[in-house]
Amino acid sequence: MHRTIVIAAALAALSGNAAPAFAQSEAPPDPATIELPDLTPSRDPDVIANGGKHYYFHKAGVSYAEAYEDFSECYRYLPVPYADRSLPMFAPWSERPGVERFQPANNYGLVGMGIMALIGGGIERRASQAPVRRCLETRGYVRYPVAEKIWRQLIDDYSVRSIAVQAKAASLPAPDAQPVTQ
Amino acid sequence: MRLLLALLLVFAPFAVAARAPDEMVEIEAGTAVTVRPDRAYILFRRVRPEGVLSVEPIFMRIPSAAEMARYTAARRQAWAKAEPGLLRHRAAQLRRKAEAEAAGRPYNGEIPPEPSFETFEFVWDEVANVRRVDTDRAFARAPGENTYLVEILPGDFVLYGASYGSAAVKPSLFACMCLGTVGFQAPAGVITDLGYFMGDRADKLSKIPELKDETGLGSGSVAIHAPLAATVRPVRSDSPLPAGIPASSVRPARYRAVGRFVDPRAITIARLAAVPGILAYEGRRVIDVQMGTDAKGSH
Numbered sequence: 001m002h003r004t005i006v007i008a009a010a011l012a013a014l015s016g017n018a019a020p021a022f023a024q025s026e027a028p029p030d031p032a033t034i035e036l037p038d039l040t041p042s043r044d045p046d047v048i049a050n051g052g053k054h055y056y057f058h059k060a061g062v063s064y065a066e067a068y069e070d071f072s073e074c075y076r077y078l079p080v081p082y083a084d085r086s087l088p089m090f091a092p093w094s095e096r097p098g099v100e101r102f103q104p105a106n107n108y109g110l111v112g113m114g115i116m117a118l119i120g121g122g123i124e125r126r127a128s129q130a131p132v133r134r135c136l137e138t139r140g141y142v143r144y145p146v147a148e149k150i151w152r153q154l155i156d157d158y159s160v161r162s163i164a165v166q167a168k169a170a171s172l173p174a175p176d177a178q179p180v181t182q
Numbered sequence: 183m184r185l186l187l188a189l190l191l192v193f194a195p196f197a198v199a200a201r202a203p204d205e206m207v208e209i210e211a212g213t214a215v216t217v218r219p220d221r222a223y224i225l226f227r228r229v230r231p232e233g234v235l236s237v238e239p240i241f242m243r244i245p246s247a248a249e250m251a252r253y254t255a256a257r258r259q260a261w262a263k264a265e266p267g268l269l270r271h272r273a274a275q276l277r278r279k280a281e282a283e284a285a286g287r288p289y290n291g292e293i294p295p296e297p298s299f300e301t302f303e304f305v306w307d308e309v310a311n312v313r314r315v316d317t318d319r320a321f322a323r324a325p326g327e328n329t330y331l332v333e334i335l336p337g338d339f340v341l342y343g344a345s346y347g348s349a350a351v352k353p354s355l356f357a358c359m360c361l362g363t364v365g366f367q368a369p370a371g372v373i374t375d376l377g378y379f380m381g382d383r384a385d386k387l388s389k390i391p392e393l394k395d396e397t398g399l400g401s402g403s404v405a406i407h408a409p410l411a412a413t414v415r416p417v418r419s420d421s422p423l424p425a426g427i428p429a430s431s432v433r434p435a436r437y438r439a440v441g442r443f444v445d446p447r448a449i450t451i452a453r454l455a456a457v458p459g460i461l462a463y464e465g466r467r468v469i470d471v472q473m474g475t476d477a478k479g480s481h
Contacts, residue, residue: 073442087313088310090309098303098305123405130404134361134399
């Protein structure tokens with residue numbers, strides 16, 4: 001029944017932040033209670049150049065309630081930290097599969113740990129962004145660049161509250177800016 | 183840097199003792215084919231033009247009622263064993279938090295959610311119904327189009343995902359087709375012809391026409407590994423059948439559209455590129471073209 005698995009800290013980085021379980025049936029909070037950071041389109045060339053890293057989602061004509069549902073569903077695809085992803089595996093299909101988790105082991109020495117410290121954050125960001133982006137873009141959302149500080153406020157480590165924050169941002173009038181294409 | 187990290191990832195030490203029997207067996211070139219009455223077979227041609235990444239299909243056999251009964255019983259047994267410890271751990275963490283707050287110290291420890299059977303993480307390894315086809319084991323080889331014949335357990339299957347085909351990469355659920363895919367029945371004693379399978383990396387625009395709408399996602403879509411795209415093309419009357427395959431046992435697959443599902447073990451997520459007459463998309467909808475309805479998914 002149980003398997004003993006040891007894997008490098010590298011996989012921990014891939015796994016990204018903890019992905020809490022998101023209940024789709026939860027009613028969205030009143031958007032009036034949701035405070036947004038300043039989403040005024042930036043003309044800063046650095047912000048625009050880094051739009052592939054730091055962005056927010058928008059969909060023309062979407063309501064807050066629809067956007068909340070979309071974000072709730074797409075957050076279900078956030079990566080699970082330390083998950084065993086190796087094949088073959090069992091999937092019950094009628095219910096969500098369980099996840100076996102690794103105990104991270106820092107067994108790559110100082111050099112490996114140094115590398116991880118340098119690049120781990122970017123990989124973690126991408127690993128979390130990729131599934132949410134894929135899920136939302138298939139639903140017609142586009143991305144607009146924001147400063148890293150604003151992005152962090154919107155994402156809030158993918159907290160439950162960030163669903164409402166991002167849903168409210170997505171349902172605002174379209175910004176006077178060019179969407180991210182990279 | 184990315185390559186180095188990928189190598190660290192790929193060659194990380196594993197000690198996996200899987201108990202489940204291998205329920206998919208690739209039949210390689212030169213092997214005489216005998217169709218067993220208690221086994222099913224799938225046949226497909228992998229389209230791989232020059233320069234296209236090697237991508238392998240991952241199939242999931244929907245567990246039988248008997249298997250699910252065993253799974254549920256094992257899960258209940260594991261929960262009964264684990265529950266006291268989970269409750270104790272949570273109580274201890276709550277106590278530490280209260281003590282820290284009473285002493286005016288910040289508490290940064292984790293408070294696990296209230297344990298419950300519904301949210302209990304359970305991994306069962308007596309059955310392994312999700313498996314890739316090893317594309318190094320072709321039944322017939324041709325430039326850009328190898329043919330694969332795989333012996334499987336009879337059942338109802340879902341084209342579950344895609345994996346990198348390089349032998350240097352540990353087989354993993356690199357991409358689940360969690361946002362829409364196809365399924366098919368594979369009855370016993372029959373070679374079910376799936377037609378053609380096509381896969382490619384999704385960050386760059388694929389030269390495979392069927393993958394055009396699901397590729398070209400840009401460099402920002404790459405974490406460590408490039409995301410993958412895939413699709414199928416049903417078999418045609420003029421599709422070649424390699425010598426050695428008993429034509430009288432071959433039946434074309436009857437694909438059906440499959441809606442969204444979640445597998446938290448997936449590294450990336452994708453959707454199978456639309457299959458004319460079978461699978462289509464419209465915004466958030468996954469459409470079963472044959473039925474004219476939203477495709478049924480799972481959990």
